[in-house]
Amino acid sequence: MGLRVYNTLTREVEDFAPQDPALVRMFVCGPTVYDYSHAGHAKTYTQFDFIARYLGRRYEVRYLQNVTDIDDKIIARAAQAGQSARELADYFQAAYDEDMRWLGNTAVTDTARALDHIPEIVSQVRRLIAAGAAYELDDGWYFDLSAFPEYGKLSGRMTVAPEDSLSRIDEHHAKRNPGDFALWKRAKPGEPSWDTQLGPGRPGWHIEDTAITEKFFGAQYDLHGGAVDLIFPHHEAEIAQMEKISGRAPLARYWMHTGLLRIDGAKMARSEGNFTTVRQLRQQWDRRTLRYAFISHHYRSSMEVTDELMDSAQASRKRIESLYRRATADGPSPDAVAREVRAGREAFFAALDDDFDTPGALAALFSLVRSLNRHESGLGADVRDFLMEVDALFDAFDLRGAGDGGDGGDAHIEEQVRLRAELRAARRFAEADEIRAQLAAKGIIIEDTAGGTRWWYGTGQEA
Numbered sequence: 001m002g003l004r005v006y007n008t009l010t011r012e013v014e015d016f017a018p019q020d021p022a023l024v025r026m027f028v029c030g031p032t033v034y035d036y037s038h039a040g041h042a043k044t045y046t047q048f049d050f051i052a053r054y055l056g057r058r059y060e061v062r063y064l065q066n067v068t069d070i071d072d073k074i075i076a077r078a079a080q081a082g083q084s085a086r087e088l089a090d091y092f093q094a095a096y097d098e099d100m101r102w103l104g105n106t107a108v109t110d111t112a113r114a115l116d117h118i119p120e121i122v123s124q125v126r127r128l129i130a131a132g133a134a135y136e137l138d139d140g141w142y143f144d145l146s147a148f149p150e151y152g153k154l155s156g157r158m159t160v161a162p163e164d165s166l167s168r169i170d171e172h173h174a175k176r177n178p179g180d181f182a183l184w185k186r187a188k189p190g191e192p193s194w195d196t197q198l199g200p201g202r203p204g205w206h207i208e209d210t211a212i213t214e215k216f217f218g219a220q221y222d223l224h225g226g227a228v229d230l231i232f233p234h235h236e237a238e239i240a241q242m243e244k245i246s247g248r249a250p251l252a253r254y255w256m257h258t259g260l261l262r263i264d265g266a267k268m269a270r271s272e273g274n275f276t277t278v279r280q281l282r283q284q285w286d287r288r289t290l291r292y293a294f295i296s297h298h299y300r301s302s303m304e305v306t307d308e309l310m311d312s313a314q315a316s317r318k319r320i321e322s323l324y325r326r327a328t329a330d331g332p333s334p335d336a337v338a339r340e341v342r343a344g345r346e347a348f349f350a351a352l353d354d355d356f357d358t359p360g361a362l363a364a365l366f367s368l369v370r371s372l373n374r375h376e377s378g379l380g381a382d383v384r385d386f387l388m389e390v391d392a393l394f395d396a397f398d399l400r401g402a403g404d405g406g407d408g409g410d411a412h413i414e415e416q417v418r419l420r421a422e423l424r425a426a427r428r429f430a431e432a433d434e435i436r437a438q439l440a441a442k443g444i445i446i447e448d449t450a451g452g453t454r455w456w457y458g459t460g461q462e463a
């Protein structure tokens, strides 16, 4: 069985087959850098990071992401802050990059900023004009929807709905059709602008995506991703632009959309003014727990971040880490264990092959954990290798004990445990007990055995 993917364009789960059998070309809409990235970005980009890693098991992956570094909000914020649009965008792009590094989202291979692609954007608008699909009003160039009758094929509609991200359908009384959107915006006094064959101005929002993907991938590519609130009008607009220009369809063979994030019941959207930034999340939770929470939900479902979810995510990943530590102490796996791991591993990957069913894969993983926990000892190499394989995809477990500065990490705990052993050897028991109490406060249980000191994350009852 190969990989199967739900395609928003066909509304069906389909076999996944890239144009080039060895290479996947994927594009995911990047951020508009006018503010710190919010928790919804963390969810979307962590889930696509996992998806790219999973594709990477079978294919070479080119993962392209754009950065919108010019738009109305950037210009407005920069004016408020007394900065240039460029300075503001640079600042928030660096903050975004830093947030993604912290999360461990490393799969993007190419990043492209809108403003580095003005010639490509202008070329696309001019080709649309030549094809009779664009017209000029006093404030810029618009796409004429009547030139593309297939508009709406991705979303099944032509008009804005409440669940859409900021509609960004530019209003003008003289537009030919209500849904016509801006391709090139004429410069207003005091706004940054670029002097081009279209006159001084700046790109509309949708055109940068197709200009960038055409440059990197050509007129067609394999996979386009983004959050579900980008389907309309943004992704419809991309399809209209590129398919009109090239005369070829589909722009992308598979369209994948992630569900939205809620925090304690509220939709994560800036337009409602209730977003939590990744920066805020970083103060509350360590990055692996956050990744685990995102990955424990199917990418297409919406989810809610609550304290209960995060506590349970933390406990789940600690169970895996605990199992890994037990297995690391042992040599090769005995046959019975090897058989269980083989069956568990098969179930795990079968779930992921079924439209990246991460909850199904985790269910298979924990069923394996339960059966392995029945063995007193002798888990060994097969268990360890499989957990390493899982973590290469999820990056949600602290297996090597390197620690990442989020929760102090296991390296810090190892260090404390070693220090305590030294103090005990030196008969400095009061200091040793002090360390034990500090670790207990973090839910870490220490046991002194003939073979040395063992430690693990307790459930809370033991402490």
Ligand SMILES: [Zn+2]
Binding pocket: 028, 029, 030, 209, 234
């Ligand atoms: Zn986009």
